[in-house]
Amino acid sequence: MNVPLLDLRAQYQTIKEELDAAVASVIESQYFILGPKTQACEQAIADYSNCAHAVGVSSGTDALLIALMAEGIGPGDEIVTTAYSFFATAGTIARLGATPVFVDIDPTTYNIDPALIADRITDRTRAIMPVHLYGQMAEMEPIMELAAAKNLVVIEDAAQAIGSEHRGLRAGSIGHYGCFSFFPTKNLGGFGEGGMVVTNDPDRAEKLFVLRVHGGKPKYHHKIIGGNFKLDALQAAVVHAKLRHLDGWTAARQSNAGRYDRLFIEAGLAANASADSAALAQPAPLAQITTPRAVTDRHIFNQYIIRVTKRDELKAFLAERGVSSEIYYPIALHLQECFAYLGHARGDFPESERAASETLALPIYPELSEEQAQKVVDEIAAFFRADR
Numbered sequence: 001m002n003v004p005l006l007d008l009r010a011q012y013q014t015i016k017e018e019l020d021a022a023v024a025s026v027i028e029s030q031y032f033i034l035g036p037k038t039q040a041c042e043q044a045i046a047d048y049s050n051c052a053h054a055v056g057v058s059s060g061t062d063a064l065l066i067a068l069m070a071e072g073i074g075p076g077d078e079i080v081t082t083a084y085s086f087f088a089t090a091g092t093i094a095r096l097g098a099t100p101v102f103v104d105i106d107p108t109t110y111n112i113d114p115a116l117i118a119d120r121i122t123d124r125t126r127a128i129m130p131v132h133l134y135g136q137m138a139e140m141e142p143i144m145e146l147a148a149a150k151n152l153v154v155i156e157d158a159a160q161a162i163g164s165e166h167r168g169l170r171a172g173s174i175g176h177y178g179c180f181s182f183f184p185t186k187n188l189g190g191f192g193e194g195g196m197v198v199t200n201d202p203d204r205a206e207k208l209f210v211l212r213v214h215g216g217k218p219k220y221h222h223k224i225i226g227g228n229f230k231l232d233a234l235q236a237a238v239v240h241a242k243l244r245h246l247d248g249w250t251a252a253r254q255s256n257a258g259r260y261d262r263l264f265i266e267a268g269l270a271a272n273a274s275a276d277s278a279a280l281a282q283p284a285p286l287a288q289i290t291t292p293r294a295v296t297d298r299h300i301f302n303q304y305i306i307r308v309t310k311r312d313e314l315k316a317f318l319a320e321r322g323v324s325s326e327i328y329y330p331i332a333l334h335l336q337e338c339f340a341y342l343g344h345a346r347g348d349f350p351e352s353e354r355a356a357s358e359t360l361a362l363p364i365y366p367e368l369s370e371e372q373a374q375k376v377v378d379e380i381a382a383f384f385r386a387d388r
């Protein structure tokens with residue numbers, strides 16, 4: 001039995017008719033870019049995220065980029081963000097000529113540590129870009145307080161967190177902008193590239209709509225410079241059709257996470273994660289791995305991340321035994337070669353660096369069977385029994 005990291009074909013089989021019909025209706029209409037399908041998807045995502053407005057764009061990366069553009073971010077501006085995320089978070093900032101200013105993470109959640117943000121704010125800071133990594137929201141309350149006090153814009157990178165919640169608030173609805181990705185491997189994925197920006201501010205929404213079409217309004221009259229950031233109708237139709245199933249898939253991911261937690265404790269591989277954080281800081285003698293900890297109300301488990309010191313050896317061992325796993329992400333952002341000009345060194349953000357060398361994503365997709373989960377845990381147990 002092989003266990004893939006993700007099985008999109010299994011998901012497709014469960015709703016094939018609906019998705020085929022959604023695609024066929026776009027083909028029938030021959031209306032491919034923006035239009036009624038995109039508008040319907042935007043309305044549905046706005047509603048789902050408890051936001052007033054949603055603007056469909058060409059990718060999650062472009063969602064971040066267009067939000068920064070809407071704020072006129074450019075050279076000389078500093079954007080405070082996490083040192084541990086997918087590249088796009090920092091890449092979009094740098095592409096506009098602005099400076100990504102990194103902050104270390106909370107080692108329990110892997111999200112930006114809000115207590116460390118204030119020290120990184122200067123009179124050039126324009127925005128804070130927290131990431132809701134792996135499907136769990138960053139601590140938004142202190143971030144929003146700080147932003148209000150310093151008059152900063154907050155752009156939520158919610159590419160991994162659509163539908164996640166804390167204190168009754170949905171990812172994307174708290175900051176000035178929330179950015180989603182419909183990359184196929186995200187919890188809500190299209191049949192290609194796609195993304196969306198949500199906001200509660202009608203003026204910001206208007207600016208996003210104009211920037212998306214090269215800044216032209218009316219058409220061919222350009223007061224501002226935008227780009228081609230349009231969402232196509234095919235992606236919108238697929239995403240909209242899949243949205244009806246998202247809560248069911250989220251429940252399955254959460255249940256898979258709970259099952260892993262139990263199996264790891266039973267196997268003597270993990271300390272009881274539901275115990276208090278002191279227990280986690282000092283794992284039980286047998287514990288070899290740290291399982292993820294949900295500290296917010298609705299963790300949607302885009303990834304199920306374990307922490308293990310012999311990470312690379314474990315990953316190779318699992319691959320040999322037919323279990324796929326992945327490293328998100330092997331290099332912290334401040335140590336990426338392209339950011340050498342920022343002058344960072346190893347040791348600057350120790351928790352981000354430690355996460356980059358210790359985290360491993362295990363298969364958590366909704367269709368994962370109990371036998372498959374058991375196999376993943378059995379093989380990990382076998383790795384440690386061999387005393388590597």
Ligand SMILES: *Cc1c(COP(=O)(O)O)cnc(C)c1O
Nearest residue numbers: 059060061086088159160181183
């Ligand atoms: C996937 C992802 C993005 C970018 O989304 P794309 O649709 O692939 O461009 C940005 N930030 C994070 C945290 C992501 O996981």
